[in-house]
Amino acid sequence: MLELKNLVFEVPSGPDGDVKRIIDDLSLSIGDDRFTVITGPNGGGKSTLAKLIMGIETPTSGQILFDGQDITALPITERARLGIGYGFQQPARFKGMTVKKLLDIAAGRKLPMLACNEYLAKVGLCSASYLTREVDKSLSGGEVKRIEIATILARDPKLAIYDEPEAGIDLWSFDRLTETFRDIHAARDGRSIVIISHQERIIQLADEIVLLRNGQVVETGTPEELMPKLGFAARGLDDYGCPLSTPTELHLTEIPTTC
Numbered sequence: 001m002l003e004l005k006n007l008v009f010e011v012p013s014g015p016d017g018d019v020k021r022i023i024d025d026l027s028l029s030i031g032d033d034r035f036t037v038i039t040g041p042n043g044g045g046k047s048t049l050a051k052l053i054m055g056i057e058t059p060t061s062g063q064i065l066f067d068g069q070d071i072t073a074l075p076i077t078e079r080a081r082l083g084i085g086y087g088f089q090q091p092a093r094f095k096g097m098t099v100k101k102l103l104d105i106a107a108g109r110k111l112p113m114l115a116c117n118e119y120l121a122k123v124g125l126c127s128a129s130y131l132t133r134e135v136d137k138s139l140s141g142g143e144v145k146r147i148e149i150a151t152i153l154a155r156d157p158k159l160a161i162y163d164e165p166e167a168g169i170d171l172w173s174f175d176r177l178t179e180t181f182r183d184i185h186a187a188r189d190g191r192s193i194v195i196i197s198h199q200e201r202i203i204q205l206a207d208e209i210v211l212l213r214n215g216q217v218v219e220t221g222t223p224e225e226l227m228p229k230l231g232f233a234a235r236g237l238d239d240y241g242c243p244l245s246t247p248t249e250l251h252l253t254e255i256p257t258t259c
């Protein structure tokens with residue numbers, strides 16, 4: 001489904017025309033029906049890689065193929081049309097836009113109430129309390145995050161990329177969310193999920209874990225193969241003695257929904 005060939009992403013660094021290499025000759029294949037978790041230390045290049053796949057950033061060199069088609073030069077809208085969806089680490093807010101409208105836009109049609117209820121329930125939100133709310137500053141960070149994930153579920157892309165979906169989400173919603181990811185994967189209908197995460201419980205769901213450091217894939221493997229090396233039991237030190245980022249804490253910032 002997705003093939004990354006020798007991807008390089010560099011940004012200008014310093015006044016002398018120096019560059020900083022953020023993604024370093026990275027090659028990776030993700031097949032249909034796969035659940036892949038990309039993990040690794042802060043600053044390793046995970047979000048940048050996701051943005052390159054979505055077309056938010058343009059690679060300095062290398063190639064991105066989606067279902068055999070070279071999409072390296074395609075804009076975000078075209079990639080979305082082909083079936084790639086991306087949930088930002090820090091989602092945007094849309095003043096003046098209701099949650100219902102956002103779900104409709106994501107789905108590309110006017111959704112029946114029942115469908116909206118289902119999408120919001122999958123992320124632990126009560127439809128009655130949220131559908132008419134504006135996606136503005138009045139929503140908490142965790143609420144906006146979950147609403148964005150619901151829009152990706154409504155869009156139902158062939159390849160869904162979620163950047164730290166656990167960030168800022170309370171324990172109850174996190175449970176619901178992991179169930180949702182598990183259900184999508186269990187459907188085995190050709191769709192693939194890529195999740196950037198530091199969360200052990202999400203990592204355990206994966207078919208394949210990709211460990212990214214300094215813009216390079218340093219290791220890939222199943223949870224059974226890689227979990228011990230990732231050093232969750234060793235206070236954040238991985239097999240190479242480097243500190244992994246502190247596992248994202250689940251904040252009990254919100255009252256669990258009861259509907």
Ligand SMILES: Nc1ncnc2c1ncn2[C@@H]1O[C@H](COP(=O)(O)OP(=O)(O)OP(=O)(O)O)[C@@H](O)[C@H]1O
Nearest residue numbers: 011020022040041042043044045046047048049245
């Ligand atoms: N446009 C840019 N200009 C300069 N530096 C950048 C740019 N984009 C990313 N970086 C740097 O590249 C590195 C990788 O960033 P990235 O956000 O991809 O890391 P990450 O693995 O997602 O980290 P985290 O786990 O903290 O979310 C960081 O050091 C970041 O500061």
